[in-house]
Amino acid sequence: MIRAATVDDLPRILAITNHEILTGTALWSITPATLETRGAWMQERLQAGFPVLVAELDGGVQGFGSYGPFRPHDGYRQTVEHSLYVDPAFQRRGQGGALLGALVAHATAAGLHAMIGGIAAENAASIALHARHGFAALPPLPQVGAKFGRWLDLVFVHRLLG
Numbered sequence: 643m644i645r646a647a648t649v650d651d652l653p654r655i656l657a658i659t660n661h662e663i664l665t666g667t668a669l670w671s672i673t674p675a676t677l678e679t680r681g682a683w684m685q686e687r688l689q690a691g692f693p694v695l696v697a698e699l700d701g702g703v704q705g706f707g708s709y710g711p712f713r714p715h716d717g718y719r720q721t722v723e724h725s726l727y728v729d730p731a732f733q734r735r736g737q738g739g740a741l742l743g744a745l746v747a748h749a750t751a752a753g754l755h756a757m758i759g760g761i762a763a764e765n766a767a768s769i770a771l772h773a774r775h776g777f778a779a780l781p782p783l784p785q786v787g788a789k790f791g792r793w794l795d796l797v798f799v800h801r802l803l804g
Contacts (some may be wrong), residue, residue, distance in 0.1 A: 644744040647684065647694040647706060650784050654703035655696070656680045658727050667762040667794055668727060670787045693748050697728065697737035704732040707741040709749060712758055720755035734767070750803045757803060762787075763795035772799040 656677055662669040674681045687694050687708050695698065697705040707726030708735050749757050761768045763782045773779065777799035785793035 643698050644740050645698060647696045647703075647785060649681070651696050651703050651706070652684065655684070655689065655694075655706050655804045658703075658706060658729050661730070662727055666717075667789055668765060668768065670726075670762075670789055670794065672789060678708070679744075686786055691752075695744055695748075695773075697741050703726055704729050705737045705741055707745050709745055710803060720753075722754055722756075723760070724748055724749075725782075727761065729797075738768075738771055739775065742771065746775060746801070746803065754803055757801050759799045761797045762801060763797045768790065769797060769799065772801075775801070777801040787801075795797060 644668050656675060657709060658673050659680060660674045664676050665669050678683030684694050687710055690710065694708045695706060696703045705726065707724060709722040709724035711734060712721040712723045724742075724745050726745065728738045728741070735780060737769065739791075757777075759777065760773060761772070761779075763769075779800070780798045780800060782795040782797050784795050786796045787794040
């Protein structure tokens, strides 16, 4: 089930976020988040009219996703950048696709024009997931990020909405 996140979901959102920060390359932060910073992030998104969604099964949050502004300038106001994260114990079970579909549907209903995501080039599973949902992968930007003592290439995925 995909639903709007609540404040009660923040501990699970935080746990999923920090697991990715500490062990993965889907999120290029290196400093773990706190409950306060995740709460502020959620409030900012909701106050701006952007969704924060969770994938829930049997009462447990298995993943979350959101979108927000792509760039701060007015010319980009119809384009959003999304992110989604699924607890590794529940990956490849459909939650990522369900979250992505719900984010696309929400953005389409909101009258937005384009959705973009940034993915580590080594994350073939995420790039393939996005392709199944109509996103085109653009050529990688080499070595634009670093984590775990190595350079990372970035792939933007792009989809027009509506």
